[in-house]
Amino acid sequence: MSKVRLAVRGDDREFTLAVGETILEAAMAQGLPLDHACGGVCACSTCHVKIKQGAAAFSEASEDELDQLDEARDVGLDSRLGCQAKLLRAPEGGVVEIAVPTWNVNAVREGAGH
């Protein structure tokens, strides 16, 4: 399976993303904190990420995903649900870059303390 580099803004670690994998799957496998309250079935918006680079290489957002994103905070044109955005092919330049919205990171940090 071909893998591409997954860069995460504000995180210096090296992550990878495989073709056929969702961002949430890659995050969970590599210890990248990304919330997923519904377990990855497109029923919340806690896995919200922004794809800053390589977005065209991902599966298209479904109606359900867009509905969930409507409920999310800090949504932009580059917003996706991490559990739904699946990499279909190697992106141009071979790198995917994402940003995890700050409020989401804070929620994860608070949760980790308990």
Ligand code: FES
């Ligand atoms: S984990 Fe709930 S929508 Fe992605």
